[in-house]
Amino acid sequence: MIHFVQDLVESNHYLPTRLLHLLREIQARYHYIPNTAIEQLAELLNIPRTHIISVIEFYSFFHLTPRGQYDLLISDSITDHMLGKIPLLDYLTKKLEVKVGEVRHDDLVSIDNTSCTGMCDQGPAGLINGYALTNLSLTRIDHLTDLINQQIPLEEWPSDYFLVKDNIQKKDLLLNNPVHMGDALISMFNRGKAETLNEINFSELRGRGGAGYKTAWKWQLCCENEYQNVDALDNVATNNHQTRYVVCNADEGEPGTFKDRVLLNSYAHQVFEGMTLCAAIIGAEHGFLYLRGEYLYLYEKLQTILKDRREAGLLGKNILNKNLNFDIEICLGAGAYICGEESALIESLEGKMGIPRNRPPYPVTQGYLSKPTVVNNVETFMAAASISVYGGEWFAKIGTEKSKGTKLLSICGDCDRSGIYEYPFGTTIYTILNDCGASDVQGIQIGGPSGIFISNHEFERQLGFEDLATGGSFIIFNHTRNILDIVNNFTHFFAHESCGFCTPCRVGTSLLKNQLNKIIDGHGSTGDVVALEELCQIIKKQSHCGLGQTAANPILTTLSRYPELYQGLLKKISYEPGFDLDEALEAARKLSGRDDTNAHLTQVEIAS
Amino acid sequence: MSKSITIDGQSIPFIDGQTIMEAATAAGIYIPHLCHHPEYTPHGSCKLCNVKVNGRVCSACTFPAMEDQEVLSNTAELINDRQKITQMLFVEGNHFCPSCEKSGNCQLQAVAYHLNMLDNYFPLFYPTRKVDASHAEILIDHNRCIFCTLCVRASQEADNKDIFAISGRGINKHLIINSTSGLLRETDIDIKDQAAHICPTGAILIKYTAYQVPIGERTYDHTEIDQVSLNLEKHGHE
Amino acid sequence: MGMNNKIRIATTSLAGCFGCHMSFLDIDERILQLAELVEFDRSPLTDIEHCTNCDIGLIEGGVCNSENVHVLREFRKNCKILVAVGACAINGGLPAMRNFITLEDCLNEAYLSGIGVENAHIPNDPELPLLLDKVRPLHEVVKIDFYLPGCPPSADVFWKFLTDIIEGREPFLPYELIHYD
Ligand SMILES: Cc1cc2nc3c(=O)[nH]c(=O)nc-3n(C[C@H](O)[C@H](O)[C@H](O)COP(=O)(O)O)c2cc1C
Ligand code: SF4
Ligand code: SF4
Ligand code: SF4
Ligand code: FES
Numbered sequence A: 001m002i003h004f005v006q007d008l009v010e011s012n013h014y015l016p017t018r019l020l021h022l023l024r025e026i027q028a029r030y031h032y033i034p035n036t037a038i039e040q041l042a043e044l045l046n047i048p049r050t051h052i053i054s055v056i057e058f059y060s061f062f063h064l065t066p067r068g069q070y071d072l073l074i075s076d077s078i079t080d081h082m083l084g085k086i087p088l089l090d091y092l093t094k095k096l097e098v099k100v101g102e103v104r105h106d107d108l109v110s111i112d113n114t115s116c117t118g119m120c121d122q123g124p125a126g127l128i129n130g131y132a133l134t135n136l137s138l139t140r141i142d143h144l145t146d147l148i149n150q151q152i153p154l155e156e157w158p159s160d161y162f163l164v165k166d167n168i169q170k171k172d173l174l175l176n177n178p179v180h181m182g183d184a185l186i187s188m189f190n191r192g193k194a195e196t197l198n199e200i201n202f203s204e205l206r207g208r209g210g211a212g213y214k215t216a217w218k219w220q221l222c223c224e225n226e227y228q229n230v231d232a233l234d235n236v237a238t239n240n241h242q243t244r245y246v247v248c249n250a251d252e253g254e255p256g257t258f259k260d261r262v263l264l265n266s267y268a269h270q271v272f273e274g275m276t277l278c279a280a281i282i283g284a285e286h287g288f289l290y291l292r293g294e295y296l297y298l299y300e301k302l303q304t305i306l307k308d309r310r311e312a313g314l315l316g317k318n319i320l321n322k323n324l325n326f327d328i329e330i331c332l333g334a335g336a337y338i339c340g341e342e343s344a345l346i347e348s349l350e351g352k353m354g355i356p357r358n359r360p361p362y363p364v365t366q367g368y369l370s371k372p373t374v375v376n377n378v379e380t381f382m383a384a385a386s387i388s389v390y391g392g393e394w395f396a397k398i399g400t401e402k403s404k405g406t407k408l409l410s411i412c413g414d415c416d417r418s419g420i421y422e423y424p425f426g427t428t429i430y431t432i433l434n435d436c437g438a439s440d441v442q443g444i445q446i447g448g449p450s451g452i453f454i455s456n457h458e459f460e461r462q463l464g465f466e467d468l469a470t471g472g473s474f475i476i477f478n479h480t481r482n483i484l485d486i487v488n489n490f491t492h493f494f495a496h497e498s499c500g501f502c503t504p505c506r507v508g509t510s511l512l513k514n515q516l517n518k519i520i521d522g523h524g525s526t527g528d529v530v531a532l533e534e535l536c537q538i539i540k541k542q543s544h545c546g547l548g549q550t551a552a553n554p555i556l557t558t559l560s561r562y563p564e565l566y567q568g569l570l571k572k573i574s575y576e577p578g579f580d581l582d583e584a585l586e587a588a589r590k591l592s593g594r595d596d597t598n599a600h601l602t603q604v605e606i607a608s
Numbered sequence B: 001m002s003k004s005i006t007i008d009g010q011s012i013p014f015i016d017g018q019t020i021m022e023a024a025t026a027a028g029i030y031i032p033h034l035c036h037h038p039e040y041t042p043h044g045s046c047k048l049c050n051v052k053v054n055g056r057v058c059s060a061c062t063f064p065a066m067e068d069q070e071v072l073s074n075t076a077e078l079i080n081d082r083q084k085i086t087q088m089l090f091v092e093g094n095h096f097c098p099s100c101e102k103s104g105n106c107q108l109q110a111v112a113y114h115l116n117m118l119d120n121y122f123p124l125f126y127p128t129r130k131v132d133a134s135h136a137e138i139l140i141d142h143n144r145c146i147f148c149t150l151c152v153r154a155s156q157e158a159d160n161k162d163i164f165a166i167s168g169r170g171i172n173k174h175l176i177i178n179s180t181s182g183l184l185r186e187t188d189i190d191i192k193d194q195a196a197h198i199c200p201t202g203a204i205l206i207k208y209t210a211y212q213v214p215i216g217e218r219t220y221d222h223t224e225i226d227q228v229s230l231n232l233e234k235h236g237h238e
Numbered sequence C: 001m002g003m004n005n006k007i008r009i010a011t012t013s014l015a016g017c018f019g020c021h022m023s024f025l026d027i028d029e030r031i032l033q034l035a036e037l038v039e040f041d042r043s044p045l046t047d048i049e050h051c052t053n054c055d056i057g058l059i060e061g062g063v064c065n066s067e068n069v070h071v072l073r074e075f076r077k078n079c080k081i082l083v084a085v086g087a088c089a090i091n092g093g094l095p096a097m098r099n100f101i102t103l104e105d106c107l108n109e110a111y112l113s114g115i116g117v118e119n120a121h122i123p124n125d126p127e128l129p130l131l132l133d134k135v136r137p138l139h140e141v142v143k144i145d146f147y148l149p150g151c152p153p154s155a156d157v158f159w160k161f162l163t164d165i166i167e168g169r170e171p172f173l174p175y176e177l178i179h180y181d
Helices: A001-011 A016-030 A035-044 A049-058 A076-080 A085-098 A138-149 A183-191 A193-203 A215-224 A230-235 A259-266 A268-282 A291-313 A340-347 A378-390 A393-395 A429-438 A484-496 A501-522 A530-542 A547-551 A553-561 A565-569 A584-593 B022-025 B076-092 B107-114 B150-156 B225-235 C021-026 C030-037 C066-078 C086-091 C094-100 C103-113 C155-168
Strands: A070-075 A109-114 A127-129 A129-132 A166-172 A245-250 A287-292 A316-319 A323-332 A373-377 A406-413 A419-424 A442-446 A452-455 A473-478 B003-008 B010-014 B048-051 B056-059 B070-072 B138-141 B164-167 B176-179 B204-206 C008-013 C038-040 C054-059 C064-065 C080-085 C131-138 C147-148
Touching: A001 A016, A001 B010, A016 A049, A016 A323, A049 B164, A049 B176, A070 A085, A076 A473, A076 A484, A085 A109, A085 A138, A085 C064, A129 A291, A129 C094, A183 A193, A183 A378, A193 A215, A193 A230, A193 A268, A193 A378, A193 A393, A215 A268, A215 A373, A215 A378, A215 C094, A245 A268, A245 A340, A245 A378, A245 B164, A259 A291, A259 A378, A259 A406, A268 A287, A268 A291, A268 A323, A268 A340, A268 A373, A268 A378, A287 A291, A287 A340, A291 A316, A291 A323, A316 A584, A340 A373, A373 A378, A378 A393, A406 A429, A419 A429, A429 A442, A429 A473, A442 A484, A442 C147, A452 A484, A452 A553, A484 A501, A484 A553, A484 A565, A501 A530, A501 A547, A501 B076, A530 A547, A530 A553, A530 A565, A530 B076, A553 A565, A584 C103, A584 C131, B003 B022, B010 B022, B022 B076, B022 B225, B076 B107, B107 B225, B150 B164, C008 C021, C008 C066, C008 C155, C021 C054, C021 C086, C021 C155, C030 C038, C030 C155, C054 C066, C054 C086, C054 C155, C064 C066, C066 C080, C066 C131, C080 C086, C086 C094, C086 C147, C103 C131, C147 C155
Parallel strands: A070 A109, A166 A419, A245 A287, A245 A373, A287 A323, A406 A473, B003 B070, C008 C038, C008 C054, C054 C080, C080 C147
Antiparallel strands: A070 A127, A127 A129, A316 A323, A406 A419, A442 A452, A442 A473, B003 B010, B048 B056, B048 B070, B138 B204, B164 B176, C064 C131
């Protein structure tokens, strides 16, 4: 092990910023991070061991105690549940003779749940040793059990177990007009950097990651301190300005979102080109693709694409002989939804826990290693590349007043054709449901758990920042689905993913989970929904970042639409305990061997 | 002319680079806080100091004071939310004040008193946490840690050591200690270190000093935390 | 109000130490004044075994066994204002320190393997209340209307609370009267 860690650290130039990468390699090899490795890393990287331990304990995919040689994680997205996750998981644990969260006695296999793996259109899904498994079924589980028990290496498993389909169902502006390698950069150089930024400004492209900040403004802010006006952009030699960074946010952790996965699988060149374009404009020499750990299977492929681009003179030194230097590094996440938040992402890139920073300063002035940094979503970079080729007008003539262009949706749940759909902004929900073959719709979760739940009275509403904004997640529920089950799944998700930095979210999301469970389990009484809503408001108002500020949305958006669902579960009494009173006596009953009437309690007092 | 902001309608001056908290304190206005300490880099995690700045909730301890800010702090809504946040801190850990040496000198307790908090409101978590009594002079009781990171910052910024860190995610956050065994005994912490004295709660205690001050004469027995805090600011920290 | 327009008060101690009751009695000579205004229902101070209609129920101690649950419910049913008195009633207090040890370990230590145990067996008499797996504060079992913190709350706390009620004010404890220890 000593040599392994030594070589690893050496090949990563003793950089503490590479900590996640180092831990990933160690975890892959030893199925955990042994204490000796921690001590050695601390020594070699010259950082405190507590720093390393805190990082390990922060990310779901790192472990201080050994996992199985085959480590299975089953996706806990609501869509996986709708596709029968629970019975599958039961079957799996029985077949493999191991409990959820545990390692089998022979250390061969371990199983646990994991947050949505981004395979909602081809679930139930999971990960084995980090690699995506799709379309899990009973027969596959039978076979998978044999493969594990016979210790067949993953490379020899049937490749269709790992097959991830694109499922592109509807193309529009962007997907129909892919940019050929290099074209966006050539257009930019022909037009000039300042003029290209103007085109992007004119296109009114807004960020596709959720918040919808105007992309051109962000890029401009990032270089503003240096140039009084953008026209100066073209007159400054590339190398004599301050260090800046371009970061592509491919953390795609919002349950129900998988469009970035498809873009990186089939349009990666264009995404990288968009990043290079941004680098040229803002004057960055280094870029990162922050790829969520769940998309490990894309890693090699993307590395090859980067290599191809270097060979084609589109990355590296002196790009297109235009004196532009820029290269891209891929960094893998390790199972933390919060790392999609841009400042947490930057912390993670620096090899730390993904804790959102205090703002100001914003990343555009102090981002990666405190240098000005642009963080954009995958789709944003892709669109920027298209705009460079086809022009701002081409983009802006589509969409609505405040939302120009098109939006990629990842549609899943109860419909005939789940997958990727590209729509002009302004498209009605009604049209979308028609296209994907959804009938008997009860409601839709738009924008994932952090977005809103709309009912079937709201299908005239439109896609767009002025009405229904979404990062891409679009989950359809028919009438067989229980809304409270959905809300419960989402509320658990946030409690699990809260980074724990600030009090309202750290404690609040767990309290919320418990309070919701209380009501769903039938222990709610008169004041419990009011208490629930009050707690929601505090978490929403007082939390530090977008995670906490939206964590109560599943409850708030359904409570306002279906108050009777919640109220109907309440008992008409002043109070009922949130825990099972009779169950609380079970231990004492067992130990004393009693089962008489005095050895039991009713949950509430029976009126006499 | 000097720049100014208003806090609850009162105009107060600030200088560039000051946070709202710093400007408020300098002007003799107390904003409840736990993770803030004037001598260390602001952290912004407890959220007790949340105020409304032109309608938007911001942490006073990290948000820069800027011209044209109308800050609201003492509103019924914010006081109510602060009380709930304090109750969250109480139910998350195990705070049995009658058996805590810090009682009477504890900032968490004092803030709770200040906010007129009579109960815990929420169900209690009763988490299982440890006590580290390994060190000869300093005791760590994890049951009372509120993850304010003051000990972490003090150790780094004042003591030039790295004794403490906060680890884990979400509700599983916990304090860890920088030694091979994870015990305090094996660290190079010294009783004179700032980190040993900075804890606002009874999570880090100096051994053999308990109950030396009689009840009635402890820091917060008769003086509210707002006064104590502003006085300290005026006369300097020990 | 009870007979003679006096405020009727019931008190009890669940998983508590009677310290709060003792502190209540510490109101000294004011007790005479109080006696003019209140009368006691079920309480260690009286021989009344069960609560009847009361204005105020004062409860010290948390909930540690099935009997506590029954008594607490009787109080809730019969008291207009139910008050959690003292640290144990509010957060479990000292008895809740056992929440970090499994009930099995607790009982084993006490009745089976502990030092000095003779005739080792876990009591199983049906007359005995069974222990809950965790000690709970009152507000997790019934609705509580007011809290008097302190270990114990000082006599002044009781006095302030009762006089506020008697004089028709919303009870309020000023800074000087709020203590958790
Ligand atoms: C909890 C949380 C998770 C987020 N996850 C993502 C994500 O997975 N991908 C993404 O592009 N943006 C995500 N964002 C938004 C980013 O913070 C940021 O706004 C975005 O990457 C900016 O890029 P854009 O302007 O191109 O949208 C998330 C925000 C929050 C608060
Ligand atoms: S809101 Fe939640 S995720 Fe965001 S900083 Fe606070 S604890 Fe972390
Ligand atoms: S740390 Fe403070 S609040 Fe916690 S038990 Fe001690 S005195 Fe009470
Ligand atoms: S031990 Fe004390 S100072 Fe350190 S984080 Fe916990 S509460 Fe804060
Ligand atoms: S004091 Fe400002 S967040 Fe803690």
